[in-house]
Amino acid sequence: MNFGVIGYGYWGPNIVRNLASLEDTQVLEIADVSPSARKRAHKAWPGIKIAANAADLISSTEIDAVAVVSPVWTHFDLAKAALENGKHVFVEKPFTSNAAQGEELINLADKKNLKIMVDHTFLFGSAVRKISDLLSEGTLGRLYYYDSTRVNLGLFQHDVNVLWDLAPHDLSIMDYLIKATPEAVVATGQNHLNGCEDVAFMTLYFPEKVIAHINVNWLSPVKVRTTLIGGEKRMLVWNDLEADEKIKVYDKGVKISSHEGVYELLVNYRSGDMWAPHLDQVEALHQELSYFVDCISKGHQPFNNGCAGLRVVKMLEAASESLSKKGSLVYL
């Protein structure tokens, strides 16, 4: 399978390296508008054609699939052109700038019988895989809340705010783990420097009293990547910055009991062992791209397809609307 890669900035080199390492897969062309990016690409991959313009790559008859690794506002046009030219599309998150664009791409791909995969990389890492298993097996019991913090200093984006930059990670993971659609969203935040919000907080109301919260911040002196997930039976903490023991499962909880004739509910705490399951060392992006090639070959629909990307975009759109109204409730 032959790939063209559009965009060789921060993430593009990882896409090229991983595609190049897959068997029976090669990158035929890389396009980037920046001369310095093209220079870097040429030095690292002397055997690959490098272009300033993506037009050739998109219309090339040799290329089967295109990876769109360029800024968000370019996703729709590039992905649309690639699909129209019969290419499968791997596109960076967030999928598109708005839901309408996402829907158009999904419809186009369906009509053309082509695959779209949105790069929700974390879903292929061993931590999210393990949490997904724990939830499926009922280890945590009924879900209470999902609370994620993703803060650090920069990188400031000029075209999107901190929600569109950082929250897609959390939203795609949350969407994958909770397996339900939020009913409503509240987002608050503030911009301090260049007109884009650099600090933002997002609450998502799910059915059955499940609540999710996401804290993203470009102005934090320390890097935090921590998610708390509380369930009826057990609770877990996922700290993605830990070298080992990224996931800790706590056999802790609360039980409500009410005795006959007793008006007041009795709350009992339960405190047991903690357990950190062993996680395999895998490169998530490698797994994801290998799965993409596999889905194309076998004609399968990837689970992180355009629809998954669209769900995240819809949440971001609702959050943006709420944010612009300083936190009003927006139904999805």
Place this chain on the structure above:
Amino acid sequence: MNFGVIGYGYWGPNIVRNLASLEDTQVLEIADVSPSARKRAHKAWPGIKIAANAADLISSTEIDAVAVVSPVWTHFDLAKAALENGKHVFVEKPFTSNAAQGEELINLADKKNLKIMVDHTFLFGSAVRKISDLLSEGTLGRLYYYDSTRVNLGLFQHDVNVLWDLAPHDLSIMDYLIKATPEAVVATGQNHLNGCEDVAFMTLYFPEKVIAHINVNWLSPVKVRTTLIGGEKRMLVWNDLEADEKIKVYDKGVKISSHEGVYELLVNYRSGDMWAPHLDQVEALHQELSYFVDCISKGHQPFNNGCAGLRVVKMLEAASESLSKKGSLVYL
């Protein structure tokens, strides 16, 4: 100075112990409706009168000041009776169940020339004192955000939700440090067990783009007490669970520069040393009660007076209203 103490549950014993250790100050009577609390009080303080009812204590002519350390819904009646009987009042946080009660108590105390102190204990600890100094000296520069997380497993309250239980700590600290009044509040949350919210998130909009956020949770498997404060010049992290190095000041920041004729703003990161100032080991409650006695003796108004307590209650009221509407913006 002679004290009566109403309430000998979780916090009352600390009040009694600290009052007893002050020079020229003694506790003459303790009242608690619970027989087991009275039994504990009697064992620990054989020389102090113990009563089931607070009426005697409140009307006693020997008692100068009353500490109200009972549930929130009892604060108003007890404090009012004490003031009417000419007693100074030290009252647990939150000050009252609503703003109207707080205002009435403040007016009553003013009329009677009595002092009210609301037990915002953290303001007397060395960490908050140090942060206050750093802010006053301009070490952080212009403030960007205040983001606090206060989560752990329980204790569940039956009469108040997690906001009224845990957020008063954060709100009183924030009020003391930011020295400005929030314009509006957004609160979200969920109840899972007994009808009271056990998970809640609060955003406060301040003038000049300062934003505050508070995350409180009774259902967390791990205990977290962390506050991030971001400023234009420096940022700090206060982790109250650290034995040493509770406060870390980061010489990190972001600078926006714009060159003539350049449309795009340039964001530059700055990364320097970290510094953890030495904090004295003090018992905050001891400092606070000593200051209360001093304020009474000298006729000074304590900075954590009824007005400070009222400001916190107003924020809680606004948050409750927002929470009941699933997060709508409530102006203060």
Place this chain on the structure above:
Amino acid sequence: MNFGVIGYGYWGPNIVRNLASLEDTQVLEIADVSPSARKRAHKAWPGIKIAANAADLISSTEIDAVAVVSPVWTHFDLAKAALENGKHVFVEKPFTSNAAQGEELINLADKKNLKIMVDHTFLFGSAVRKISDLLSEGTLGRLYYYDSTRVNLGLFQHDVNVLWDLAPHDLSIMDYLIKATPEAVVATGQNHLNGCEDVAFMTLYFPEKVIAHINVNWLSPVKVRTTLIGGEKRMLVWNDLEADEKIKVYDKGVKISSHEGVYELLVNYRSGDMWAPHLDQVEALHQELSYFVDCISKGHQPFNNGCAGLRVVKMLEAASESLSKKGSLVYL
């Protein structure tokens, strides 16, 4: 049962408080040569007789047992006098200043049919109890090593060096857990301030290739209380400064396999889950004193008796000899 307590410095108040809280047990007299210690004792325990001299307490016919909580060099004389006066003896660690003294006390107690307990408090805490269970159940497999670090800033002792001050904790725990006698000791160290070693390192060779190492230091800027225990099947880390999760058991290990005809051994690593068993919150000293009273009542020999204390003293003596020769091997 009636106790006399000799010594009311740093640890004495804890002994008195715990003895006083035991049922059917009371402290009749406290003796301390220091006027300020006597003043503190009197304030805290107005009902207990306070004396400068221990002679009365030792000869009192009302007192059944004596707790010796004074400096090491006084242990022998005080304990001997107490035993000669028919008192059971609870004595601070290290048991005595040398092995000969320890042996004499053990013999005297045997002859008089009295009990000696040496205050190896850690053996009654939930962490050591749990590790002991894990070792007994074979969770770690055959033991490889025991490596403990106990460092912090001060407290400097004037009469003993850092080995005699801090290592008795580690040696008593190690003795309890390993259940074997070391064959030889090597100790190195250095004094920098007042002639007593303030930094010291100790290696103990046990049978069957078990090795123990102890690192003690009065001049460390950070406090560390960490023990690594490596076994054939699993390994554990005990960090006593963790609020929760003091013990972490790692399902990690190494396997040696040799193939026929292959000269080189093959070492394989195994990496599995980590597990932090829940530990009950108990006050070790309370458990220990309760056990002491129980042993006396029932005529049982406590496991932390004079012989246990003597084993630790013998290791300290051997270590001192090695230290004075800058690290030569000393057989026990």
Place this chain on the structure above:
Amino acid sequence: MNFGVIGYGYWGPNIVRNLASLEDTQVLEIADVSPSARKRAHKAWPGIKIAANAADLISSTEIDAVAVVSPVWTHFDLAKAALENGKHVFVEKPFTSNAAQGEELINLADKKNLKIMVDHTFLFGSAVRKISDLLSEGTLGRLYYYDSTRVNLGLFQHDVNVLWDLAPHDLSIMDYLIKATPEAVVATGQNHLNGCEDVAFMTLYFPEKVIAHINVNWLSPVKVRTTLIGGEKRMLVWNDLEADEKIKVYDKGVKISSHEGVYELLVNYRSGDMWAPHLDQVEALHQELSYFVDCISKGHQPFNNGCAGLRVVKMLEAASESLSKKGSLVYL
């Protein structure tokens, strides 16, 4: 400058990559006896000649310098042959298997006017550079102790024990920082699996009461890379596993004062701020190789030359002798 690289196992690829990235420097040939290593080398560097045997590379007239990145026991023969053939030599640590070999190589290089650099990579990292500056500037005051722990699970070596495998890092850093020669060494340890010590402890006595201690262990469930350095004025902790704040300087200390007529010395503790200096992100190996090329060009003697390598080998030899006698004092 043209390099030949002997050995393409774990570390060799880093040497090749960094040499290739230097300006005016290229790798002309890589030699490795292992077919799989040669295959990897060929794939990564299609333009470089790959050989099984180092003979050609050593005698090549095009090659100016040889990097010896093969097992310790091969260092002497390969480095000697390279020097005899007029090549400068960059050699992996530890320099040689014994001191006699090291001395012969140093003499040979001197006679031939060639440079030897021993790969003490850590000396070029920003952490060691910063500590060196702090010591030179007198920030810590007179040195008391150096205590390093370097433990983890594996990698087991078949030809050397854990001391020769891990301690060269610590010894080279210590040698660079302390700038004095130890007078004597004590080493203890134990082998559990394949006849080589897998756990070892080393004490080094320096003049003026400076003491160093090194704890190395292949059988630890957790990875630790921590060094404590105590001085008269301040103390520091270097934790190389921290992403940020690798070095923390503590303004803590102890002061001895003696009053006239007072027999007992008074020890006072001093506790002040902690400070974590900002460290630049540099690749130590890149700095080191660039410095090597620079030393050759300018005819300078590198500070990590054969003599520095020899000092470490002498300490290892003394430690091995002590270890074989279970810890006897060996003078250097």
